[in-house]
Structures are given as structure tokens and as C-alpha cells.
Amino acid sequence: MQHxxxxxxxxxxxxxxxxxxxxxxxxxTGRARYGADMSAPGQLVGLMLRSxxxxxxxxxxxxxxxxxxxxxxxxxxxxDLPDLTNGNAGDYATxxxxxxxxxxxxxxxxxxxxxxxxxxTAKKALKLIKVTYEKLPHVxxxxxxxxxxxxxxxxxxxxxxxxxxxxxxxDIEAGLKEADVxxxxxxxxxxxxxxxxxxxxxxxxxxPDGSGELWVTTQGHFTYRxxxxxxxxxxxxxxKVTSSEIGGGFGGKTHVWIEPVALALARKANRPVKMVxxxxxxxxxxxxxxxxxxxxxxxxxxxGTITSAFIECRYSDGAFPGIWGMLGGMTAWACYDLxxxxxxxxxxxxxxxxxxxxxxxxxxxxxxxxxxxxxxxxKELDMDPVQLRLKNVxxxxxxxxxxxxxxxxxxxxxxxxxxxxPHMKAPLGKNQGRGMACGFWFNIGGxxxxxxxxGVDGTVNLTVGTIDVGGARASLxxxxxxxxxxxYDDVKTTIGDTNSLGHNDTTEGxxxxxxxxxxxxxxxxxxxxxxxxxxxxMWGIPVEAVSWENGHAVATGAEHGNLPPLSLKEIAAExxxxxxxxxxxxxxxxxxxxxxxxxxxxxxxVDPETGRTQVLRYTVVQDAGKAIHPxxxxxxxxxxxxxxxxxxxxxxxxxxxxxxxxxxxxxxxRIPVCSDLPFIDTKILEIPNPNHPYGIRGVGExxxxxxxxxxxxxxxxxxxxxxxxxxxxxxxxxxxxxDA
Amino acid sequence: MSGVHxxxxxxxxxxxxxxxxxxxxxxxxxxxxxxxxxKEGCGTGDCGACSITLDGQLVCSCLVLGxxxxxxxxxxxxxxxDGENLHPLQRQFIDNAALQCGICTPGFLIAAKALLDxxxxxxxxxxxxxxAGNLCRCTGYDKIVRAVQAAAKDLQKQNRK
Numbered sequence: 001m002q003h004x005x006x007x008x009x010x011x012x013x014x015x016x017x018x019x020x021x022x023x024x025x026x027x028x029t030g031r032a033r034y035g036a037d038m039s040a041p042g043q044l045v046g047l048m049l050r051s052x053x054x055x056x057x058x059x060x061x062x063x064x065x066x067x068x069x070x071x072x073x074x075x076x077x078x079x080d081l082p083d084l085t086n087g088n089a090g091d092y093a094t095x096x097x098x099x100x101x102x103x104x105x106x107x108x109x110x111x112x113x114x115x116x117x118x119x120x121t122a123k124k125a126l127k128l129i130k131v132t133y134e135k136l137p138h139v140x141x142x143x144x145x146x147x148x149x150x151x152x153x154x155x156x157x158x159x160x161x162x163x164x165x166x167x168x169x170x171d172i173e174a175g176l177k178e179a180d181v182x183x184x185x186x187x188x189x190x191x192x193x194x195x196x197x198x199x200x201x202x203x204x205x206x207x208p209d210g211s212g213e214l215w216v217t218t219q220g221h222f223t224y225r226x227x228x229x230x231x232x233x234x235x236x237x238x239x240k241v242t243s244s245e246i247g248g249g250f251g252g253k254t255h256v257w258i259e260p261v262a263l264a265l266a267r268k269a270n271r272p273v274k275m276v277x278x279x280x281x282x283x284x285x286x287x288x289x290x291x292x293x294x295x296x297x298x299x300x301x302x303x304g305t306i307t308s309a310f311i312e313c314r315y316s317d318g319a320f321p322g323i324w325g326m327l328g329g330m331t332a333w334a335c336y337d338l339x340x341x342x343x344x345x346x347x348x349x350x351x352x353x354x355x356x357x358x359x360x361x362x363x364x365x366x367x368x369x370x371x372x373x374x375x376x377x378x379k380e381l382d383m384d385p386v387q388l389r390l391k392n393v394x395x396x397x398x399x400x401x402x403x404x405x406x407x408x409x410x411x412x413x414x415x416x417x418x419x420x421x422p423h424m425k426a427p428l429g430k431n432q433g434r435g436m437a438c439g440f441w442f443n444i445g446g447x448x449x450x451x452x453x454x455g456v457d458g459t460v461n462l463t464v465g466t467i468d469v470g471g472a473r474a475s476l477x478x479x480x481x482x483x484x485x486x487x488y489d490d491v492k493t494t495i496g497d498t499n500s501l502g503h504n505d506t507t508e509g510x511x512x513x514x515x516x517x518x519x520x521x522x523x524x525x526x527x528x529x530x531x532x533x534x535x536x537x538m539w540g541i542p543v544e545a546v547s548w549e550n551g552h553a554v555a556t557g558a559e560h561g562n563l564p565p566l567s568l569k570e571i572a573a574e575x576x577x578x579x580x581x582x583x584x585x586x587x588x589x590x591x592x593x594x595x596x597x598x599x600x601x602x603x604x605x606v607d608p609e610t611g612r613t614q615v616l617r618y619t620v621v622q623d624a625g626k627a628i629h630p631x632x633x634x635x636x637x638x639x640x641x642x643x644x645x646x647x648x649x650x651x652x653x654x655x656x657x658x659x660x661x662x663x664x665x666x667x668x669x670r671i672p673v674c675s676d677l678p679f680i681d682t683k684i685l686e687i688p689n690p691n692h693p694y695g696i697r698g699v700g701e702x703x704x705x706x707x708x709x710x711x712x713x714x715x716x717x718x719x720x721x722x723x724x725x726x727x728x729x730x731x732x733x734x735x736x737x738x739d740a
Numbered sequence: 741m742s743g744v745h746x747x748x749x750x751x752x753x754x755x756x757x758x759x760x761x762x763x764x765x766x767x768x769x770x771x772x773x774x775x776x777x778x779k780e781g782c783g784t785g786d787c788g789a790c791s792i793t794l795d796g797q798l799v800c801s802c803l804v805l806g807x808x809x810x811x812x813x814x815x816x817x818x819x820x821x822d823g824e825n826l827h828p829l830q831r832q833f834i835d836n837a838a839l840q841c842g843i844c845t846p847g848f849l850i851a852a853k854a855l856l857d858x859x860x861x862x863x864x865x866x867x868x869x870x871x872a873g874n875l876c877r878c879t880g881y882d883k884i885v886r887a888v889q890a891a892a893k894d895l896q897k898q899n900r901k
Binding site for chain 1: 760762767770775776777778779780781782783784786787789816817818820821826830833834835836837839840841842843844845846849865867868869871872873874875876877878879880881882883884885886
């Protein structure tokens with residue numbers, strides 16, 4: 001059935017309220033089951049052996065002693081897995097990353113795995129596997145990797161160049177000639193990890209008939225099913241994947257790491273295999289985001305009009321090429337209406353883990369370069385930084401730097417809200433500084449499929465295939481309740497496994513509430529059509545004379561006007577006699593996702609003696625399109641800001657001369673703790689997305705884009721020296737002060 | 741490996757188990773007793789997701805050996821509610837939307853209860869420092885601190901009655 005996805009502009013009754021989430025009680029009582037919380041009878045413990053070298057040829061793997069150890073049920077190396085060397089490049093990279101074949105490409109790269117009756121036996125077995133390595137020269141720095149003569153990581157690539165992407169329009173050289181002022185600066189960002197508190201975990205079973213089950217913490221169980229089945233040569237329909245509760249993902253649980261190996265071990269041992277990463281493995285062997293290095297050049301007229309804008313950002317993708325440069329390149333100048341702009345995103349291979357998405361992947365780095373340089377320009381022009389941005393701001397109808405012409409967008413309203421916010425006028429003390437910055441993220445839609453089933457008591461089961469990381473079940477229950485005209489408490493939303501629904505794309509790109517929300521609305525409308533038919537039958541009138549209002553079937557027309565409306569509950573109660581169960585279903589490739597903008601304000605205090613920075617006050621202003629459940633929209637704003645604060649001030653992968661990761665733990669890779677942060681104020685703007693019935697845009701990612709630059713600007717204002725590298729750890733701030 | 745026989749109390753119930761001498765109390769709770777409410781986020785005492793109390797003392801159960809629980813009273817998140825009545829902290833965490841993914845929630849609840857047991861009227865700063873051993877990556881802690889403040893008020897009211 002065709003549905004009109006245009007924004008309806010309706011007044012909402014339950015959407016926009018803040019009811020308790022349906023999974024709340026399970027999560028405060030310990031009942032909720034995450035990846036590592038499931039067990040199966042006869043299960044084995046699976047563990048990985050990982051390379052201790054940054055780059056090494058694997059000469060030989062001798063597993064014979066491990067295999068002989070009592071209690072060991074399977075030992076696995078790449079020899080047990082399909083060789084995809086000459087196959088699909090993406091599949092090859094994914095499987096090669098899960099288990100190295102000829103070379104270990106980074107410290108922590110998996111080289112073998114065991115399944116044994118318990119953890120201590122599995123650990124002993126790992127020690128008995130003898131790997132003969134031949135160490136190779138390595139490179140971990142993004143700029144070093146591009147130099148001539150750097151150790152080459154993937155033979156198929158040109159040097160270590162994984163890809164180069166250009167975006168923009170106009171003529172930046174001509175624009176520079178028009179400029180009164182030109183600002184040029186280089187910046188660097190450290191490599192960070194999503195830092196979800198739940199390590200990767202799964203429980204895999206594969207029977208002798210080739211059918212399997214996987215219980216796993218993931219952002220996309222349908223994707224995991226397709227990828228695992230493809231890599232292992234299984235039938236997709238024979239692999240059932242159930243998503244556990246997910247203990248954080250932020251993009252890091254969009255890719256497979258241990259899952260194909262667990263399935264292969266289970267197949268080999270013919271026993272269920274549970275694998276759980278240690279925290280050290282999460283840091284070394286999952287997919288952090290890129291480190292980056294960039295050069296920015298902006299030219300402007302005295303009145304602040306930007307005439308030329310250029311940025312090149314080089315991203316360290318790890319040992320396999322990705323599309324991180326492309327994503328970053330697209331976001332760089334998206335906030336502004338520019339005559340001449342160019343952004344270049346470069347993907348670079350280094351001996352580090354294969355990068356995965358991290359919340360608005362690649363955008364925070366570009367924003368750090370762009371928004372820091374914008375502040376430098378404002379200073380040079382003696383202009384207010386917010387005014388400078390407003391002077392060049394993108395609006396509806398602007399040709400974006402990455403191609404599309406914008407529809408209604410929220411960057412100008414967020415900037416105006418920042419300009420008018422009391423935070424901007426609050427006094428600052430000694431050693432304190434204020435900064436602001438803007439950010440952009442695309443948001444996506446994609447394949448989605450939902451089922452809505454109405455019970456005989458009139459309560460509703462909504463089954464969706466996008467997983468719930470931060471309250472989506474509450475939001476989707478609100479949407480179903482709104483559309484059907486019933487109470488939120490009468491809707492129960494469940495995440496279906498891969499056997500219960502058609503394919504749903506991974507929950508990434510802030511697509512969950514946008515796309516499952518759309519499928520839910522249309523599934524509900526389909527159920528309403530069914531109920532109208534049932535009501536017509538109960539009344540004995542034509543279905544054309546029935547409309548649906550406020551959760552009731554209403555008979556229309558003069559001749560039926562005296563029939564009292566029938567409630568959803570009344571229709572449901574009669575359903576066994578009027579044609580059986582009442583259900584609605586919808587599948588869609590949701591398009592028309594709305595782009596998202598945010599502007600942040602932050603105050604910091606920098607201790608000039610120690611170089612330590614304390615965040616004093618933080619305000620997030622972001623366009624949500626429509627905040628379905630404002631509590632969880634605020635939660636996304638606050639969480640992204642907090643991750644950005646960590647990235648700006650503390651977090652960084654530190655590699656030694658040997659190319660090995662030196663801080664693979666939460667003690668040395670320090671994410672913000674409760675005492676590091678202030679309350680994070682939020683202001684939700686609602687500029688409806690015209691392409692969604694409820695006006696929804698994604699809200700999950702944009703909040704991590706501005707903080708690096710906002711804090712960089714605040715720290716620079718506090719100390720009077722421009723900081724151009726994150727994290728702005730105490731030693732870096734002290735060095736910047738010394739060098740000034 | 742020969743096991744250690746341990747007699748202990750878990751959430752008020754007498755419990756006996758046998759575990760290897762080097763097995764953590766967290767592994768005992770999760771893998772032997774089926775209490776998976778305490779989570780392993782790091783295994784090194786840095787994240788607090790495995791927080792429990794041992795004779796009323798807040799500990800990371802990943803840093804305690806199962807054998808050390810001999811004769812002690814263990815409280816986990818599974819023991820926080822009184823039957824179907826949630827503890828005010830549990831109620832306020834839900835009401836304040838103080839969890840997103842929820843993996844850190846059991847640890848936060850146990851740590852917050854340990855704080856409120858000692859200090860029924862903590863300041864924001866006291867809450868923030870008392871919870872500094874528990875990592876949350878989703879919320880930025882804002883709504884968690886507010887939930888603890890609200891629960892402290894609830895408990896004060898409850899105790900006045």
C-alpha cells in the first residue's frame with residue numbers, strides 16, 4: 001500500500017510526552033539480558049589469540065599442543081575459514097580483520113581462537129598455540145603513513161592511500177583573491193574509542209544441518225546475520241540472530257568482530273560457544289574511530305563574508321580502507337552558505353585496528369578544524385563568533401557544500417538560540433574561557449519492516465527490527481499510541497529477531513526512530529483500515545461510511561450518525577467473530593531523512609600551573625525535527641556532548657615506538673567520570689522534517705560534532721593561545737603555554 | 741583444579757558454592773549463581789559495572805575473589821527491590837530517564853545506595869564524587885545525578901514517616 005510520508009502538522013496527544021520506558025524495570029532490577037548474560041546447555045568458552053606485534057608475517061601457527069589439551073573442543077585459524085583474498089573486497093577485509101591470514105596488521109589482530117569447556121582451560125590452550133612471526137616495519141601515524149617509503153599495509157592500495165574524496169563548488173583560488181583576510185591553520189585529533197561499557201559478546205550455535213543461532217549484542221542483527229552467513233558460506237535463512245539488550249554501541253557494534261569466529265568454532269566443535277571480549281580486547285581488537293590530521297584555509301571580506309573555504313583532512317582508517325574520508329569531506333562546510341568551498345577527505349592505512357563508525361563518524365574532526373578556524377577568523381576580524389557564523393549561515397535553498405540544496409534546516413535557529421541564551425551573557429572568572437561551535441550530521445533512513453498486532457483486549461504488540469540503544473521502544477510505543485489514538489500503556493514494543501521480520505538495516509545514522517517510526521505509522525494506518533472494515537461489518541454499513549477518530553471507529557453520513565462510535569477495544573474484542581486477528585504491517589526503504597544541526601556553548605577553567613581543564617558549564621542546542629520522547633532526545637544531546645568532552649580533553653589511543661597500544665584499559669584511556677562534568681543543559685528546537693509524517697529527524701549523532709571545537713575555542717580563549725590538537729591534555733596545554 | 745567451598749549470604753538467602761581459588765566473585769555470581777545483574781565492563785576495577793556490597797561495603801566484584809565471600813553478606817542489584825516494590829533509587833532512575841543502554845545501571849544503583857546509606861542528604865558534588873568510580877558512556881551523568889537527588893528526597897520522606 002502506498003502511503004504519503006509528508007509532514008502532517010498535526011497536534012499530538014501522546015507524542016512529546018515523557019512516559020517511563022518499557023524496559024526500565026528490567027534494567028534497574030538486573031533482569032535485562034545483555035550479550036554476556038545468555039547461556040546454553042553444554043556451552044563452551046571461546047577465546048581469541050591476538051598478535052602482540054604491530055605488523056608481522058605469520059610464518060606458521062602450530063596448534064597441535066592446544067588441540068591435545070583435555071577440555072579443548074576446537075582450535076581455529078584462518079585455515080578453517082574461507083579464503084576470500086580474491087573475492088569481494090569488503091567481505092575479504094571483514095573476515096581478514098576477524099582472523100589474520102598471512103600477516104598480522106596491528107597489535108591485537110586476531111590470529112587464532114579456541115573453544116574449551118571453561119575459561120581457564122581456554123586460557124591455557126591459547127598459551128599452547130605457537131605462532132611464528134616475522135616482524136615487519138610498521139607505521140601508526142597518519143601523516144607518516146603517507147610518506148614515500150612508509151611500510152605498505154595493503155598491497156592492493158597505492159602506498160597507504162585508501163581513498164581520496166573531494167566535495168565543494170566554486171573556485172577557492174578566485175575566492176582567496178577576493179579576501180581581505182586569510183586564516184590558515186593545521187590541526188590534529190587523537191584516535192578515540194566509542195567506549196561502550198558492554199564489551200562485545202555473543203553465544204553461537206551451529207547444528208550439523210548447517211542451521212545456526214546467534215545471540216549477540218549488536219546495532220544490527222539483520223546485518224550481522226547477512227555478513228556472518230556470507231563469510232561462512234551459510235544460508236542466510238538458516239541463521240537466526242537475536243539481538244540482546246545492547247550495552248552501548250555508538251557505531252562500534254555495527255561491524256562483526258568475534259561473531260563469525262564464534263559461529264565457526266561452534267560449527268567445528270558442534271557445541272554452543274560463548275565469546276566475550278575483555279576490555280583490553282575491546283580497545284585493541286574492535287573498531288575505534290580515526291585519528292586525523294588536517295589543513296584549513298579560510299578567506300573572508302572585512303564584513304565577515306567568507307569568499308573561500310578549504311580543508312583537507314587525512315583520516316587513519318586502520319589496516320583496511322574505509323569511507324571515513326568521504327563522510328568527513330561531506331560534512332566539513334555543511335553549516336555554511338559558501339560561494340567557493342572545497343573539502344578533501346583522505347583515507348590512510350596505518351597499523352592500527354580497522355576503524356568502525358563512532359557517532360557522526362568523521363564529522364567531529366572536520367568540525368574541529370573548521371570551527372576552530374572560524375573562531376580565529378572572528379578574532380582577526382574583531383567580530384563576534386556567533387555573528388560571523390550567522391553572516392555565512394546555510395538556509396533553506398542553500399546549495400550545500402556536499403551537493404544537495406537544503407530544505408528547511410535548523411542551523412540558523414540554533415545559532416540564534418545560542419546568541420540569545422543566558423549562558424552567552426554569564427560572567428566569566430579568572431582563567432576561564434567560553435567557546436561555541438556548530439555541527440552537522442546527515443542522518444539516514446533505509447530498509448525497515450514493522451509488524452503491529454492488536455490483541456483481543458485491545459492492547460498492541462509492535463515488533464520492530466531496529467534495535468533500541470537509548471529509549472527507542474518508548475518512542476515507538478508513543479508513535480503507535482498516537483496513530484491508533486490509544487494510551488501509551490496499551491502498546492508494548494519488542495525488537496524482533498531475524499526470523500520474525502523482514503530485513504531491517506542496522507541502527508546507525510540516527511535512523512531508528514525516523515525509519516521505524518515511519519514504518520510504525522503506516523503499519524498502524526493499515527491496522528486502522530482493517531478495524532474500519534470490522535466496524536462496518538459490526539454496524540452493517542458500508543466501509544466508506546466509517547472514519548477513524550481518536551481511537552474510535554465513527555460512522556459518518558446522515559443515515560448512520562446515531563450509531564455510537566466503536567472503540568479500538570470494542571472492535572478488538574469482537575475480532576474473533578469478524579474475521580480473526582487484527583494486524584498492520586509495513587515495509588519500506590525509508591528515504592527523506594532530515595539533516596541535523598547543532599550549536600554548543602561551553603565554559604572552561606584552565607589551571608595554568610597544571611594545564612588541567614575543568615568544564616564549568618555546557619549548553620547544547622539542537623534541531624530534533626520532532627522530539628518524540630524529549631527525555632531521550634535530551635539524553636542523546638547530553639551523551640554526545642559528554643563523549644565530545646572526553647575526546648577534547650582526555651581520550652586518545654597512545655602507541656609506542658613498537659607500534660603497540662599502551663593504554664588499552666579504562667584506567668589509562670580515561671573517559672569522563674561523573675565528577676568531571678557539570679549538568680549539561682539542553683535546548684530542543686523542532687523544525688519539522690517535511691518528509692516524515694511526524695516531522696522526525698534523527699537526533700543521535702550531531703551532539704558529538706561541535707564539542708571538540710567548542711572546547712578548543714573555550715580553552716584558547718581561557719589561556720590566550722590557540723590550541724590545535726585534541727585531546728587538550730594537561731601536558732599539551734602546558735606546552736602550548738610555554739611555546740607562546 | 742580443586743575448588744574452594746564457600747558459605748555466604750546473597751541478598752538475604754543462604755548460598756553455598758564451590759569455585760576455583762582464583763575465580764572472581766563476579767564470575768561466581770554470574771556464572772555459578774546465575775545472578776547476571778552485575779556486569780563486567782573492564783575486569784580491572786575501573787568501570788564499576790560489577791559493583792556489589794560485601795557486608796555493606798561497596799566493592800567491585802571483579803576485584804574480589806569468590807573465596808573471599810566466605811561468611812560475608814553479599815548484596816547485588818537483584819536484591820534491591822522489596823518484592824514488587826522498587827527501591828526509591830530504582831524508581832527515580834526510571835522516572836528521570838537516568839539510563840539509556842542500562843548496562844552501567846546496576847552498578848550505579850548499588851553505588852548510589854551505598855552513598856545514601858552513609859549520607860542521606862548529599863550535595864551534587866558529593867554525589868558526583870561518590871559515583872566517580874562508575875562509568876556511564878550514554879548519559880553524560882546529568883540525569884543520573886538528578887535521579888540520585890530525587891531518590892535521596894524520597895528516602896528522607898520515607899524515613900520521617
